Amino acid sequence: MRGAEGYGTADRAEALAELLALLPDAVLATADEVEPYRRDRALDPHAGVPLAVALPRTTEEVQAVVAWAARHGIPVVPRGAGTGLSGGATAVDGGIVLSVERMRDVRVDPATRTAIVQPGLLNAELQAAAAQHGLWYPPDPASFEICSIGGNIATNAGGLCCVKYGVTVDYVLGLEVVLADGRTIRLGGPLVKDVAGLPLVKLFVGSEGTLGVVTEATVRLLPAPPTPRRIAAWFGSSERAAAAISEIAAAIRPSLLEYMDRTAIDAVEDLLAIGLDRSAEAFVLAGSDDLDPEGRDIARMVEVFRRHGAILIEETTTARGAELAHARRAAIPAVEARGRLLLSDVGVPIPRLGELIAGIERIAEDRDTCIAFIAHAGDGNTHPLVVFDPADPAAQDRAETAYGEIMSLAVSLGGTISGEHGVGKLKRPWLEGQIGSDVLEIGQRIKDALDPQGILNPGAVFAPPAR
Amino acid sequence: MRGAEGYGTADRAEALAELLALLPDAVLATADEVEPYRRDRALDPHAGVPLAVALPRTTEEVQAVVAWAARHGIPVVPRGAGTGLSGGATAVDGGIVLSVERMRDVRVDPATRTAIVQPGLLNAELQAAAAQHGLWYPPDPASFEICSIGGNIATNAGGLCCVKYGVTVDYVLGLEVVLADGRTIRLGGPLVKDVAGLPLVKLFVGSEGTLGVVTEATVRLLPAPPTPRRIAAWFGSSERAAAAISEIAAAIRPSLLEYMDRTAIDAVEDLLAIGLDRSAEAFVLAGSDDLDPEGRDIARMVEVFRRHGAILIEETTTARGAELAHARRAAIPAVEARGRLLLSDVGVPIPRLGELIAGIERIAEDRDTCIAFIAHAGDGNTHPLVVFDPADPAAQDRAETAYGEIMSLAVSLGGTISGEHGVGKLKRPWLEGQIGSDVLEIGQRIKDALDPQGILNPGAVFAPPAR
Numbered sequence: 001m002r003g004a005e006g007y008g009t010a011d012r013a014e015a016l017a018e019l020l021a022l023l024p025d026a027v028l029a030t031a032d033e034v035e036p037y038r039r040d041r042a043l044d045p046h047a048g049v050p051l052a053v054a055l056p057r058t059t060e061e062v063q064a065v066v067a068w069a070a071r072h073g074i075p076v077v078p079r080g081a082g083t084g085l086s087g088g089a090t091a092v093d094g095g096i097v098l099s100v101e102r103m104r105d106v107r108v109d110p111a112t113r114t115a116i117v118q119p120g121l122l123n124a125e126l127q128a129a130a131a132q133h134g135l136w137y138p139p140d141p142a143s144f145e146i147c148s149i150g151g152n153i154a155t156n157a158g159g160l161c162c163v164k165y166g167v168t169v170d171y172v173l174g175l176e177v178v179l180a181d182g183r184t185i186r187l188g189g190p191l192v193k194d195v196a197g198l199p200l201v202k203l204f205v206g207s208e209g210t211l212g213v214v215t216e217a218t219v220r221l222l223p224a225p226p227t228p229r230r231i232a233a234w235f236g237s238s239e240r241a242a243a244a245i246s247e248i249a250a251a252i253r254p255s256l257l258e259y260m261d262r263t264a265i266d267a268v269e270d271l272l273a274i275g276l277d278r279s280a281e282a283f284v285l286a287g288s289d290d291l292d293p294e295g296r297d298i299a300r301m302v303e304v305f306r307r308h309g310a311i312l313i314e315e316t317t318t319a320r321g322a323e324l325a326h327a328r329r330a331a332i333p334a335v336e337a338r339g340r341l342l343l344s345d346v347g348v349p350i351p352r353l354g355e356l357i358a359g360i361e362r363i364a365e366d367r368d369t370c371i372a373f374i375a376h377a378g379d380g381n382t383h384p385l386v387v388f389d390p391a392d393p394a395a396q397d398r399a400e401t402a403y404g405e406i407m408s409l410a411v412s413l414g415g416t417i418s419g420e421h422g423v424g425k426l427k428r429p430w431l432e433g434q435i436g437s438d439v440l441e442i443g444q445r446i447k448d449a450l451d452p453q454g455i456l457n458p459g460a461v462f463a464p465p466a467r
Numbered sequence: 468m469r470g471a472e473g474y475g476t477a478d479r480a481e482a483l484a485e486l487l488a489l490l491p492d493a494v495l496a497t498a499d500e501v502e503p504y505r506r507d508r509a510l511d512p513h514a515g516v517p518l519a520v521a522l523p524r525t526t527e528e529v530q531a532v533v534a535w536a537a538r539h540g541i542p543v544v545p546r547g548a549g550t551g552l553s554g555g556a557t558a559v560d561g562g563i564v565l566s567v568e569r570m571r572d573v574r575v576d577p578a579t580r581t582a583i584v585q586p587g588l589l590n591a592e593l594q595a596a597a598a599q600h601g602l603w604y605p606p607d608p609a610s611f612e613i614c615s616i617g618g619n620i621a622t623n624a625g626g627l628c629c630v631k632y633g634v635t636v637d638y639v640l641g642l643e644v645v646l647a648d649g650r651t652i653r654l655g656g657p658l659v660k661d662v663a664g665l666p667l668v669k670l671f672v673g674s675e676g677t678l679g680v681v682t683e684a685t686v687r688l689l690p691a692p693p694t695p696r697r698i699a700a701w702f703g704s705s706e707r708a709a710a711a712i713s714e715i716a717a718a719i720r721p722s723l724l725e726y727m728d729r730t731a732i733d734a735v736e737d738l739l740a741i742g743l744d745r746s747a748e749a750f751v752l753a754g755s756d757d758l759d760p761e762g763r764d765i766a767r768m769v770e771v772f773r774r775h776g777a778i779l780i781e782e783t784t785t786a787r788g789a790e791l792a793h794a795r796r797a798a799i800p801a802v803e804a805r806g807r808l809l810l811s812d813v814g815v816p817i818p819r820l821g822e823l824i825a826g827i828e829r830i831a832e833d834r835d836t837c838i839a840f841i842a843h844a845g846d847g848n849t850h851p852l853v854v855f856d857p858a859d860p861a862a863q864d865r866a867e868t869a870y871g872e873i874m875s876l877a878v879s880l881g882g883t884i885s886g887e888h889g890v891g892k893l894k895r896p897w898l899e900g901q902i903g904s905d906v907l908e909i910g911q912r913i914k915d916a917l918d919p920q921g922i923l924n925p926g927a928v929f930a931p932p933a934r
Contacts, residue, residue: 110717111713111717111816111817111818112717112816112817112818113716113717155662156662156666158660162659162660163659166633166637167660169666169669170633170637179909183905185903185905185906185909186903186906187902187906189816189881190816190881191814191815191816191847191881191882191883191886192629192630192814192817192846192847192848193625193629193634193814193843193846193847193848193883193886193887194814194883194885194886195622195623195673195883195885195886195887195888195889195890196883196884196885196890196894196898196901196902197890197898197901197902197906197907197910197928198670198673198674198677198678198910198913198914198928199623199636199669199670199672199673199674200906200909200910202636202666202669202670202672202673203665203666203669203670203913205666205669206662206665206666206669207665207666210665211665222720223718223719223720246578249580250577250578250579250580251690252690253689253690290757290758291757291758291759292758292759293760347658347659347660347661348658349578349579349656349657349658350578350579350659351578351579376660379659379660380658380659380660381659381660414656414657414658415658416658416660416661416662416663417663418661418662418663419658419660419661419662420660420662421662422662423662423663423664427663431663431664434663434664435654435663435664436652436653438650438652439652439653439654439664439667440664442646442652442667442917443664443665443667445916445917446665446670446913446916446917447665448916449912449913449915449916450909450912450913461664461665
């Protein structure tokens with residue numbers, strides 16, 4: 001391929017002029033204009049400087065951009081709302097950022113209980129559109145108000161309700177994808193069951209923009225769920241909280257099972273002042289939305305919390321339950337107020353949650369670094385938030401070491417370096433340690449088969465092609 | 468590759484001797500011994516004669532067999548319990564059949580609510596093992612008593628409960644796979660959420676043995692569901708039944724929504740004599756397993772059935788509900804008593820169910836062929852059963868024409884040629900008509916990347932390699 005670094009100034013100018021002609025009102029190319037598109041929320045310090053940012057509105061425009069990139073061998077970094085936490089949308093030098101932020105259409109079809117969405121639509125916008133028809137799109141990242149469906153699909157995003165209702169891939173029935181060579185394909189559709197050919201829909205969900213650019217999705221909607229009952233339990237030790245969570249997860253299906261440690265509780269209480277118990281070491285928020293008027297699952301969870309020594313159990317009203325769920329969602333921005341974050345997304349088999357928490361406490365101590373711990377505990381997916389002062393290089397070094405050690409710890413416990421945020425560019429160094437060289441090589445074969453030039457999101461998930 | 472047809476007798480004898488040395492007590496090679504392994508339940512008339520049947524017990528033995536096949540360029544047809552309905556396990560001339568029927572281990576881990584299973588385990592055996600721990604493996608093909616988990620994974624099998632609980636892929640968390648070159652890889656594990664690397668688990672589920680041989684799976688279990696309430700509704704016309712089903716599927720989440728037409732009702736009643744109403748044109752069995760003591764979803768369904776003109780609505784006891792579910796499961800063998808079957812598995816968006824049924828009635832008339840119609844109606848997945856007398860070649864011709872026309876009809880309605888049985892070898896001629904040449908070509912690239920010699924299940928899903 002004729003990679004970006006092989007490009008002379010004249011080549012770049014010529015390619016850019018061609019792109020500007022293709023999308024006259026939808027290309028940003030000055031340094032000031034491209035700056036906000038160099039990084040996603042992971043704030044990768046090694047972000048490149050792109051040649052341009054393309055802002056297509058239609059599938060045809062995406063196709064034109066990708067075909068142009070393929071002709072010139074120019075890297076394409078697909079970007080949703082830029083809220084990614086793994087550097088999956090970090091720009092690369094001389095490439096383009098293909099932002100789908102203008103692609104925001106949504107059509108709900110109540111008859112098939114599906115919606116057809118463009119990838120730039122925000123998760124909250126899809127939820128609102130579904131709600132107008134009494135329907136519900138379950139996957140709910142904590143960032144649902146600011147993250148896009150395209151980004152959700154790229155990372156196979158989860159969220160709070162996933163413990164009962166599953167993740168993004170469980171709701172994507174169909175996709176339109178622009179391939180690396182500029183062809184557009186359509187996969188699946190409003191069919192609940194379809195096994196004709198390889199399961200390519202499932203392959204693209206979670207492929208982080210490395211195999212194609214999603215330009216449209218058909219997603220499954222559910223009837224709106226009943227109002228959940230929620231309970232909060234406060235523990236004097238993380239071990240006890242983790243043991244209670246493991247017992248619950250093994251026996252019942254809560255609709256919510258979330259966790260915050262003392263650091264997160266403190267930060268959220270500073271932000272929201274809603275009466276969280278700052279004396280507790282751990283806060284667990286549990287919910288059930290089944291239709292049992294006796295609330296047996298709630299009663300069972302209360303009994304488990306009590307038996308594991310909860311110091312306080314709060315059976316909430318609907319409003320208080322919603323407030324506490326909001327508090328849990330606010331944890332990342334709340335902790336972010338204390339410093340720069342390195343945001344982990346490690347998962348473990350649920351019975352090993354206690355060991356993970358204990359190990360992270362050790363890492364925090366060893367590295368003299370603050371690590372807040374929040375989790376979608378009911379599916380073993382956790383977000384240790386490594387906090388550091390960006391003005392202190394030594395602190396940053398220690399934080400980066402801790403960030404890596406957390407991933408290695410999760411892998412040593414039979415876990416994963418990413419439960420729902422993706423590998424992106426930031427976690428790639430730890431990927432082989434989890435999945436092994438053979439599995440990485442098999443993934444690379446698929447990548448090479450679909451993107452032989454390696455122009456799609458180079459450096460994310462897979463090593464960038466040699467130039 | 469050195470394909471089977473390029474093999475001389477000496478080569479074959481030499482290769483076979485080598486295989487016998489590798490698995491001394493686990494190779495069948497006489498004509499009589501291999502005969503039962505030439506076809507699955509689809510009874511493909513073009514089945515080949517394999518060189519041998521291998522019956523490994525362990526992953527290492529599978530690996531040895533596949534490595535042997537790779538060295539000799541000999542096709543490998545993986546086989547579970549042989550209950551496939553699309554010819555996915557049809558033997559090929561000079562290849563081997565790799566039957567996993569002796570690989571039957573299962574270990575349930577209640578702490579992670581998962582089971583680790585070998586692929587030859589029957590679905591019913593997994594269900595029984597889970598039940599010993601108060602757990603449940605939801606995917607329940609009608610053939611659950613005789614079909615294997617390996618086959619379920621190969622086809623991403625569905626079943627009756629899938630309308631609420633999803634299909635096989637929704638329950639497979641981890642896989643061990645022997646690749647075409649004889650390497651063994653492990654993917655995923657007892658983690659509910661894991662997005663590290665490409666979603667290869669999801670790619671292998673439903674790949675019909677064309678990308679690798681599954682030797683172990685980690686599947687997710689649920690707590691046992693509550694006892695469902697079930698209602699049966701009998702209609703004087705299929706249009707009305709279909710309209711009622713569409714309305715229900717758009718608004719609520721039943722745990723069961725099944726359909727049988729008059730031909731199926733008659734055949735099942737002949738077999739079971741349980742008081743099915745032979746005067747009805749359509750029978751709908753619906754269920755709800757939520758915990759609402761008022762049974763509001765059941766009441767809503769009754770109201771919908773009534774409004775759409777049901778001639779009889781039967782609110783069942785638990786025992787009668789189970790009997791009627793069993794009746795629905797017995798439909799395929801019951802209709803099979805009337806002749807040879809060509810078993811379709813077409814799906815449509817649910818609002819088009821009525822058009823599909825009407826179209827199939829026209830095809831039956833045009834082709835002067837009996838077509839019974841049963842369906843997992845709540846997810847639009849239907850099984851038109853084309854019945855013919857195998858002793859009458861003209862009838863067989865008409866039946867085969869009807870079989871193809873049903874698939875073309877489904878595709879014309881925005882549907883699929885297979886909802887849960889797979890494409891296998893029998894439906895391959897219709898695959899491109901549904902997914903298109905570009906999607907087929909993308910699938911082929913992935914196939915070629917993982918199985919460059921084309922030795923894994925040649926002719927299933929993809930055209931066999933040119934020899």
